[in-house]
Amino acid sequence: xxxxxxxxxxxxxxxxxxxxxxxxxxxxxxxLLLFLxxxxxxxxxxxxxxxxxxxxxxxxxxAYAQTPAMLESLWNSVWxxxxxxxxxxxxxxxxxxxxxxxxxxxxxxxRGITLIPLLAPSLLSAISLIYWFGNQGVLKGWMQxxxxxxxxxxxxxxxxxxxxxxxxALMILVTALSLSDARLYExxxxxxxxxxxxxxxxxxxxxxYGLISAALVTFTLVITDFGIxxxxxxxxxxxxxxxxxxxxxxxxxxxxAVVAILLLLPAVLTFAVDGYVSKRQTAMxxxxxxxxxxxxxxxxxxxxxxxxxxxxxxxxxxLGMAVFASFASFWPYNLTPSLRHYTMGLVDAEVGVGFVNxxxxxxxxxxxxxxxxxxxxxxxxxxxxxxxxxxxxRMLAMLPMAVPGLVLGLGYIFFFxxxxxxxxxxxHTMTLLTVCTIVHFYTTGHLTAVTALKSLDGEFxxxxxSLKVPFFKTFWRVTLPICTPALIDIARYFFINAMxxxxxxxxxYSPETKVASIAILNLDEAGEMGAAAAMAVLIxxxxxxxxxxxxxxxxxxxxxxxxxxxxxx
Amino acid sequence: xxxxxxxxxxxxxxxxxAFTALQDINLDxxxxxxxxxxxxxxxxxxxxxxxxxxxxxQTAGEVHQNNTDISRLPPALRDYGIVFQSYALFPNxxxxxxxxxxxxxxxxxxxxxxxxxxxxxxxxxxxxxEKKYPSQLSGGQQQRIALARALATSPGLLLLDEPxxxxxxxxxxxxxxxxxxxxxxxxxxxxxxxxxxxxALSVADRxxxxxxxxxxxxxxxxxxxxxxxxxxxxxxxxxxxxxPARVANGELRFGALCLPGGGADRDVKIYLxxxxxxxxxxxxxxxxxxxxxxxxxxxxGSFCHVHVGSPALxxxxxxxxxxxxxxxxQALQIGSTLxxxxxxxxxxxx
Numbered sequence: 001x002x003x004x005x006x007x008x009x010x011x012x013x014x015x016x017x018x019x020x021x022x023x024x025x026x027x028x029x030x031x032l033l034l035f036l037x038x039x040x041x042x043x044x045x046x047x048x049x050x051x052x053x054x055x056x057x058x059x060x061x062x063a064y065a066q067t068p069a070m071l072e073s074l075w076n077s078v079w080x081x082x083x084x085x086x087x088x089x090x091x092x093x094x095x096x097x098x099x100x101x102x103x104x105x106x107x108x109x110x111r112g113i114t115l116i117p118l119l120a121p122s123l124l125s126a127i128s129l130i131y132w133f134g135n136q137g138v139l140k141g142w143m144q145x146x147x148x149x150x151x152x153x154x155x156x157x158x159x160x161x162x163x164x165x166x167x168x169a170l171m172i173l174v175t176a177l178s179l180s181d182a183r184l185y186e187x188x189x190x191x192x193x194x195x196x197x198x199x200x201x202x203x204x205x206x207x208x209y210g211l212i213s214a215a216l217v218t219f220t221l222v223i224t225d226f227g228i229x230x231x232x233x234x235x236x237x238x239x240x241x242x243x244x245x246x247x248x249x250x251x252x253x254x255x256x257a258v259v260a261i262l263l264l265l266p267a268v269l270t271f272a273v274d275g276y277v278s279k280r281q282t283a284m285x286x287x288x289x290x291x292x293x294x295x296x297x298x299x300x301x302x303x304x305x306x307x308x309x310x311x312x313x314x315x316x317x318x319l320g321m322a323v324f325a326s327f328a329s330f331w332p333y334n335l336t337p338s339l340r341h342y343t344m345g346l347v348d349a350e351v352g353v354g355f356v357n358x359x360x361x362x363x364x365x366x367x368x369x370x371x372x373x374x375x376x377x378x379x380x381x382x383x384x385x386x387x388x389x390x391x392x393x394r395m396l397a398m399l400p401m402a403v404p405g406l407v408l409g410l411g412y413i414f415f416f417x418x419x420x421x422x423x424x425x426x427x428h429t430m431t432l433l434t435v436c437t438i439v440h441f442y443t444t445g446h447l448t449a450v451t452a453l454k455s456l457d458g459e460f461x462x463x464x465x466s467l468k469v470p471f472f473k474t475f476w477r478v479t480l481p482i483c484t485p486a487l488i489d490i491a492r493y494f495f496i497n498a499m500x501x502x503x504x505x506x507x508x509y510s511p512e513t514k515v516a517s518i519a520i521l522n523l524d525e526a527g528e529m530g531a532a533a534a535m536a537v538l539i540x541x542x543x544x545x546x547x548x549x550x551x552x553x554x555x556x557x558x559x560x561x562x563x564x565x566x567x568x569x
Numbered sequence: 570x571x572x573x574x575x576x577x578x579x580x581x582x583x584x585x586x587a588f589t590a591l592q593d594i595n596l597d598x599x600x601x602x603x604x605x606x607x608x609x610x611x612x613x614x615x616x617x618x619x620x621x622x623x624x625x626x627q628t629a630g631e632v633h634q635n636n637t638d639i640s641r642l643p644p645a646l647r648d649y650g651i652v653f654q655s656y657a658l659f660p661n662x663x664x665x666x667x668x669x670x671x672x673x674x675x676x677x678x679x680x681x682x683x684x685x686x687x688x689x690x691x692x693x694x695x696x697x698x699e700k701k702y703p704s705q706l707s708g709g710q711q712q713r714i715a716l717a718r719a720l721a722t723s724p725g726l727l728l729l730d731e732p733x734x735x736x737x738x739x740x741x742x743x744x745x746x747x748x749x750x751x752x753x754x755x756x757x758x759x760x761x762x763x764x765x766x767x768x769a770l771s772v773a774d775r776x777x778x779x780x781x782x783x784x785x786x787x788x789x790x791x792x793x794x795x796x797x798x799x800x801x802x803x804x805x806x807x808x809x810x811x812x813p814a815r816v817a818n819g820e821l822r823f824g825a826l827c828l829p830g831g832g833a834d835r836d837v838k839i840y841l842x843x844x845x846x847x848x849x850x851x852x853x854x855x856x857x858x859x860x861x862x863x864x865x866x867x868x869x870g871s872f873c874h875v876h877v878g879s880p881a882l883x884x885x886x887x888x889x890x891x892x893x894x895x896x897x898x899q900a901l902q903i904g905s906t907l908x909x910x911x912x913x914x915x916x917x918x919x
Contacts, residue, residue: 009584009626009628009629010627010628010629010630010641011626011627012623012626012641012642013641013642013643013645013646015643015645015646018643278842289774337638341572405687457653457655457656457657458655459653459655459657460657460659462622462624462651462653462657463651463653463657463670463718463828465623465624465643465644465645466622466644466647466649466650466651466671466719466724467650467670467671467674467718467721467722468645468671468674468675468722469671469674470645470674473674477659477662478659478661478662481661482660482661504624513644561661562661563702564660564661564662564702564704565660565704566701
């Protein structure tokens with residue numbers, strides 16, 4: 001009879017190199033805790049306290065619910081967001097369908113045109129809309145003929161938001177519709193299935209998760225957007241503008257925090273559903289699926305082309321009007337082109353400084369954001385040990401997806417502007433604006449990095465260890481060079497978003513650190529529509545140039561360091 | 570501790586949550602030996618290899634290498650080279666850089682490293698491929714480079730994790746013989762994990778057959794094949810006929826046949842390899858001969874799997890190997906009858 005001795009599980013000694021990895025991971029965790037978790041907790045704290053800092057649980061929420069004006073904003077936000085979702089998602093679905101399931105010509109061109117709005121601040125469409133349908137709008141008469149009295153308010157918000165969210169919904173739906181299995185369609189054809197039956201039994205169920213995801217993302221983007229309602233909303237109040245008025249105007253932090261939490265709800269829901277959906281989506285498609293290839297069909301392809309032309313025309317009309325108006329000498333009386341608004345904006349209104357600030361912030365976000373995101377993703381995916389901390393970092397890396405910029409910015413005020421915070425010195429600085437933007441757009445960069453890292457052989461680190469090469473050497477010699485294209489992608493994403501973002505930084509700037517996108521809002525508020533349009537167009541142009549430069553960089557990197565990809569037996 | 574043992578595993582146990590992947594593994598491997606861990610997927614063979622490498626940590630137990638306890642050492646402080654099924658070559662580095670990867674870190678002078686790389690590439694049969702990238706090589710060639718990389722630092726132990734599984738059949742046979750030749754030339758103690766019994770039989774000095782996290786048998790290929798220690802081993806290695814039988818009064822009875830046997834009366838199963846049922850030579854008066862009828866012929870080239878039935882076996886069928894020449898010589902086809910002889914000494918009873 002042998003005695004059973006229960007011993008604790010064997011633990012491996014930690015090599016000093018692994019301690020280094022743990023330390024770096026802890027550092028990333030600290031950054032995310034300080035600049036993401038703490039500000040969010042600060043909001044929660046504000047929402048549960050009264051003005052003297054006493055815990056009053058849900059009294060602020062109850063007070064909110066008893067204010068009719070506030071409830072009206074809530075209702076406005078919900079129905080406007082719902083309506084935009086109902087309009088934009090089907091339109092985007094049609095467009096995505098044409099791109100993926102027809103033999104239409106010029107697909108790349110159509111796709112490119114619809115993605116242009118991403119390069120400018122979303123409020124550009126609101127400004128254009130005012131030029132088209134505003135008090136002195138070109139087509140004001142047409143609008144009034146269909147019974148809409150004025151564009152300011154709900155109609156303007158709905159239309160402008162449709163343009164702003166269209167590219168986002170389109171990207172999700174194109175991805176969803178690209179994931180198709182041609183064998184299902186072949187089987188259906190073999191059984192003589194009608195086109196409409198195939199659509200309703202194969203296509204729609206296949207794209208179901210994409211549709212859900214697109215609808216949720218659209219709803220969230222609209223309900224948390226600040227720029228468009230600010231510019232074209234008039235007296236129509238929504239949650240996003242309420243937060244700003246409550247916090248910046250009335251200094252009512254408690255109510256502001258309550259609204260912020262309301263704004264967080266749809267985003268958290270989207271995040272949860274999206275996580276569930278993406279799991280189902282990938283499981284749906286097996287490795288053996290054959291990609292669907294559309295067959296040419298003249299009438300159908302022509303119809304799709306007409307549809308896409310119409311959408312592209314509307315997008316171009318929207319963009320074109322802002323560009324045109326920004327050059328017009330004196331709208332609507334003197335339309336001769338001049339650079340008056342540009343000089344006025346850049347020189348007189350001192351937006352030039354804002355531009356320099358924007359470029360600094362975008363460059364900082366691109367450089368430091370990419371470094372932080374990639375190192376974080378690498379340490380998570382490719383090193384071992386500290387499983388508890390690993391889980392925390394993994395969760396924090398996904399969290400920004402669920403936090404609207406407005407809420408994050410508000411959290412930053414509460415946390416960094418608190419009198420007893422030793423980090424208070426950061427408040428109003430470029431550094432904080434940059435960090436906030438990095439955190440705001442962290443998740444997308446993180447996911448890109450994780451995807452790139454996951455495509456590497458999982459045994460590289462094991463091989464390195466067996467050859468006594470520390471992980472950071474392999475990171476430098478192998479991982480980083482292989483992932484350079486992904487790094488450039490992440491940097492570009494950070495740069496463009498830093499140039500165009502409004503929602504988070506609107507709470508954090510000081511006169512010295514004002515960025516260009518915020519300057520547009522100020523110009524608009526001061527009644528300088530022309531200059532506002534000019535500055536929005538300028539941001540769009542900078543983003544375009546930046547995108548082209550990033551593409552050039554990618555091309556160069558691809559040519560000079562990625563030869564190994566292009567060689568085969 | 571066994572003085573003769575280069576690598577010793579003592580009471581190794583591995584649990585993943587509630588699942589026990591390995592229980593109480595004890596094994597001694599001599600210096601210069603080529604050992605195969607053989608078993609079906611999920612038997613724990615790869616886990617055991619990863620524990621030896623320090624890539625997974627055992628829940629309990631000890632690993633000794635060269636009379637040193639390495640149970641708690643991280644991979645970087647152990648002495649081994651490893652080759653994975655996926656090759657895990659660094660795609661952005663040339664073949665020379667891949668092979669020299671571990672040398673560079675040891676501050677080996679450059680000229681010496683270059684010399685070593687040339688030497689290793691010659692050793693694995695790919696001289697002159699220094700400047701190529703892994704994607705320019707075939708799977709077999711990539712695995713040879715991975716082997717060269719693992720051997721570059723002259724490790725005391727070579728670990729091969731299913732190195733041949735990703736290759737096509739011909740390349741697999743060729744490379745396994747090369748690995749064996751290389752191993753004998755260098756004398757490096759080698760452990761190879763495989764689920765392919767033919768591979769294990771053809772290259773190993775000793776085979777460790779594993780199932781459900783325990784070692785079923787350790788032995789030379791011949792011992793494993795001829796003297797399987799358990800029904801699992803008999804079934805997993807090679808082809809075998811399994812027939813129910815009964816030991817009664819010191820005799821082993823199955824169907825109408827009666828063989829010498831021993832022990833208490835009980836129901837047993839007999840394990841009989843197809844090649845141990847002979848169709849010739851059969852002389853008149855030989856024992857254990859029975860009449861059989863051909864029921865199915867599975868043509869496999871030079872010989873055939875032939876399924877036979879016999880009144881002597883009752884409802885049970887037997888698979889035997891018959892050469893194509895024998896079948897055509899005797900004009901045998903489905904429905905033909907022939908005489909078959911059992912070799913009682915080859916029958917395993919469990």
